[in-house]
Amino acid sequence: MTEKYKIYLSEDTRTRLINDAELFEFTKKDGSVNLNAFIKTLIVNYFDQYRHDSEHLLLNITNDLKSMTSMTGKDAELLAEKIISTYVKPDDRHSTKNIALSLTVSGSSYGIIRIIENNLLKDTSLSQYLKDMFKSYLSIPRSEREAIIFKDTYDDIKRALKEHRIMSFTNTTSGEEQSYFVEPYVIAPSKEEQCNYLLCNDKAIQKPRTFRISRLRSVFVTKDTFSIDDGILKELREKAIRSPHSVSPDVHAVVRLTEFGIKKFKVVTKNRPIVSKTEGDLYHFDWPELQLEEYFKRFGRDALVLEPETLKERIRKYYYYGLREYSK
CATH class of the missing domain: 3.30.70 (Alpha-Beta Plaits)
Incomplete structure (x- = not known):
């Protein structure tokens, strides 16, 4: 099922989403930024966290209001919702600089949109709900946003790290797609917290390497395990602190x-x-x-x-x- 929706975003929100889509290399065949594909991924990977955090915030404020006043549970919840919409989520619905964006969803992203429409809108529109979700996402440091967008890759790497398993993946940094088998050691953000890197030992050449996680493709955790080399671990931990984007001497x-x-x-x-x-x-x-x-x-x-x-x-x-x- 494929459906088109029109949503309205502030100019700033749209620009920042485009910047992330560009940095994380969501592109069309002609090389231009594929904002639609990026937003679909964002919705699928961030919806559950956003919903949980929103419900948790509402519950905490409601309980605080009930404990400090004689309000009923319903009145406390209504006031909590008012506090969140007024002070936690600045209202820019009437901004003259809002830009209409056509969003085409299918598969998992369509399913989540339907869940939002049928269960979560209350007194707000789908456009406003998504706008609030995107603003919440953009309030997170970029290295953590990368972990959201590439959630499946991160989950695989974390499992490989925990179980000391050899991983395989492809990477196109050098211009041509190459395959690697590596022993993963550390995940580390760059000093400016723009991107995250996997610091590992390349099985083929038995030397340390680093890869930007957002550029890994076809990630696969093998059944093969490896023993941690304390010398390599120490070296890569030091690199992770200083310059995770390079493991050169x-x-x-x-x-x-x-x-x-x-x-x-x-x-x-x-x-x-x-x-x-x-x-x-x-x-x-x-x-x-x-x-x-x-x-x-x-x-x-x-x-x-x-x-x-x-x-x-x-x-x-x-x-x-x-x-x-x-x-x-």
Whole structure:
């Protein structure tokens, strides 16, 4: 069964949902963002949690009102609903910037929409119920939102971690789909809590690897188990705290920052390496070389790599070839 619904969202809510859909790579064949597919997944994976949390909040406020006043249970519940709609869920129903969105649902998402329509609307519309659900979802840190959207993948990984089972999956990070068999060790959010990563040991090459969980496909937990290697576990736990998006060996780097470079270092927080020590305008780092390269390429002349020579050469070539293209 397939059905179309028209829902109304604020411009801000719609934009933030699109941002998540884009980050989590919900795309159509032409590469554009597939917001409809993303919202269907959100409804299926978040509905139960949202319903439970909403009912729990209503129950707590109702019980508090009954314990502090002589209200009947029905009056306390009505007042609790009024408090939630007025103070917990800001009312933007009359906003002139609401945008109509056509939502096509089928399968599980259609079933949940029918449950909402038949049992949960009370004095509100389906559009308002979904809007409140989406706003609740967006109030959660993005790394936790990722766990909601990719719930099945997370459940499989958690089971593999608990039972020390080898996992298989495909990944397309390098442009071509590749299959992996890994021993999972740690799930960790990036420093900015944008995405979560699986830190594991690759069975084929017997080396640590990291994968962004939202990019894993065809995840399968095998019957094969493995023994935890304490050395690998310690290494990956340290990486999980510092830079879960990279398990490459650390290098010692020295970077000279201009006055503006120091200011930029303070405000450019995405994937920012941790400083080991400073000596005036010299900043020392013990960090994966590739991550240092990606970070400091954004600084231009305000960051000069002094060592190691390999990192200095990487960035020099980056600017050299860029200049050559712009000079044509």
